[in-house]
Structures are given as structure tokens and as C-alpha cells.
Amino acid sequence: MPIEIQVWRIEEGERLAKLQGGTLELESKLEDWLAKDISLASPDWMVIGRQVPTAYGHRIDLLAVDSNGDTVVLELKKEMTPRDAVAQVLDYGAWVSRLSEEDLDHIYRDYTQKVRSEGSEESLGKAFCQHFKVENPPETWNANHHLVIVAPELDPPTERIVTYLSEVHGVTINAVFFRVLKDNESQFLTRAWFIEPDEMEEAGGERKLKGPWNGEVYVNFGHDDVQNWEDARRYGFVSAYGGKRYRKAMERLEPGQRIWVKVPGKGFVGVGEVVARAVPVEEFHVTLDGEEQRLLDLELKGERTTEPIPDPDEALYLAGVRWIRTFELGKAVAEEGMFGNQNVVSFPKDPRWNRTVERLKQIFGVK
Incomplete structure (x- = not known):
């Protein structure tokens, strides 16, 4: 069913006042916020690219890796319908799934040179270790890829499609909902996941089935x-x-x-x-x-x-x-x-x- 977030302020006398939706142009700002602080979506991610060009003439809004070295594609819905966003992120997944460690390193270096005026010669592996506070980078990069739609909400048909792809076909696809709520002069950003991230994390390593488990x-x-x-x-x-x-x-x-x-x-x-x-x-x-x-x-x-x-x-x-x-x-x-x-x-x-x-x-x- 559709995800709905509502927040109430507790006032004197234990009266409840419902916070209303804000007027902030959310989608135009979300990409900037997520690029600067991806922990808004997940503390287990690290951004390695923004507006990444694919071989098909499109651009991925944000590309990240998680602490396993798997890729994460984030597609902001923007002007697209929810179902168009699903089709778009699946298309990106087809391209991302073929990226090698060298490809990811090139994307990361290109990204850091754009966001840092002095440029950067730091490798993806070194940045990964610093970001996740580990001694060694993954032995295998991009063993799996995760697809995430970023939107205020999804309509019921699109929710059914995402659920079907995830539960029946084992596609690691999810949606994260951001909304702005207003309380007088203050505005608050809320976040909710369509599928509990821990459920996706637990299944993610076994999504790409290659044969029977040996026990x-x-x-x-x-x-x-x-x-x-x-x-x-x-x-x-x-x-x-x-x-x-x-x-x-x-x-x-x-x-x-x-x-x-x-x-x-x-x-x-x-x-x-x-x-x-x-x-x-x-x-x-x-x-x-x-x-x-x-x-x-x-x-x-x-x-x-x-x-x-x-x-x-x-x-x-x-x-x-x-x-x-x-x-x-x-x-x-x-x-x-x-x-x-x-x-x-x-x-x-x-x-x-x-x-x-x-x-x-x-x-x-x-x-």
C-alpha cells in the first residue's frame, strides 16, 4: 500500500498539531544534499559519481558503492512518472552490472576532479578504506548492484511492480521516500524506505544466483x-x-x-x-x-x-x-x-x- 508519513507536534496540554507539507522544491535540492551527505539515505554508502554518463546516452543521477563494494544506483524521479523511473533505473542497472573495478575507479576519479578544484589522484580503493574505516578494499567489486528510486512517493501500481521484481525475480530494487514538513518557520526533512533496508542487505549477497549453495x-x-x-x-x-x-x-x-x-x-x-x-x-x-x-x-x-x-x-x-x-x-x-x-x-x-x-x-x- 502507499507509504504515508505524518508528524504531529505535541503542544501544551498534550494537544497535537499536525505538521503540514512544506513548499520547498525538494527534488531540485535532494540530489545536492545526497551528493554532499549520502548518509541521509544510508550510512553504508559512498558516492563515487554524479550525473554519470552511460553507454546508452543517459546519465545516472548518483552512483555509489556500499561497504561490500557493490554498486548502488540512485535515480531521482524528478519529472518522470513512477513507472518511468522504474524502467529508467532498470536500464541503468543493465549498464552498471558490467562495470569493472577499473571502470568504477575511473568514474570515481572523474567525479572527485569535478567536485574538488585541485583535482584528485586518490584511487577508489584508498578512498573506500578511508570512508568505511577498513584496512583493505573489497577483493571483488560490483559482485551485485542495487537499484534505488528516490521520490516523495510511489503510486500503487509502481509499488506492486517494485515488490514483484524484488520478491519474485530477486532484483535488489527499492525506493526511498523524502518529504518536507513545515512547522511555522522551520522545515523538516523526513525519510522512509519502501522495503526495510536490512531485508535487502541480508538477501543482497545471495541475489545473484549462480548455482546451488554447497552448505x-x-x-x-x-x-x-x-x-x-x-x-x-x-x-x-x-x-x-x-x-x-x-x-x-x-x-x-x-x-x-x-x-x-x-x-x-x-x-x-x-x-x-x-x-x-x-x-x-x-x-x-x-x-x-x-x-x-x-x-x-x-x-x-x-x-x-x-x-x-x-x-x-x-x-x-x-x-x-x-x-x-x-x-x-x-x-x-x-x-x-x-x-x-x-x-x-x-x-x-x-x-x-x-x-x-x-x-x-x-x-x-x-x-
């Missing part, structure tokens, strides 16, 4: 001063922290799953079986010499593991693992052509994952 789970372990790989080996866990998407990724791990763990920038370091669902670090316990103990009461190499993080979404979450075999970081397994992505937890259907697992079975000595 093996891929896990990234971000070794740092909060989560130390030697602690994970010794006490039996994998972990992630830093935001809601990381917590939800950890919650996808279930007892009985076999996981292959990779440390970004190093290689594969362990294989094991999940034995306990993810919980905040304060609630994680291990059994040593037949006695259950709280992890935070034990000797840890992670210098900041015990530091409290008040926000439950930002907190460190751990899932218990019975290790089958692990390697220290200096002996991590990294071979050319092995599978890798930026997701904390994923269930890859890429043929490269199948080949990688078969090779890892040989190296780790497991069946």
Missing part, C-alpha cells in the same frame, strides 16, 4: 584490538561489532553450521562448527577445565575487548565455535582465485566458493 558458510573475522584472532582460537568464537548490520550478520549463524573463517588481508585461518548463537560479549561464556567462565574475566590478547560499548547495535557479538582446525595469522591460507567478499557472514552460491572450499578441505585436512 558451507563463509565468515570474515576482522582481527584488531577489539577482536583478536588468537583469543578466538583459544576460547572458541567468531565475532563482529560496529553496527546493526554486523549484529544481524552474526545472528545468521546457527548451531550445526560449518564455517570457514577468513581474516581480510591475510587469508583463511580456521574451519569449525557453530555451537552457540551470537550474544553480546558480556554474556559470552566458555568452559575451561569443566568450569563455565565469563570470557571477559579471562586473559585476553584483545586490548580493547573489555571496553564497554553502550549501544547494543554497536556492541561486540560472539558466536560459539568448536574448532576443527585453525592456523595462526602467519600461516593463513591465501591462493590466487580463492573466494572472498566483505560480508561478515555469507552463504555464497558463486562457483568460486565451491572450488575454494574443495581446496581448503585439502589444506585443512577435513572432509
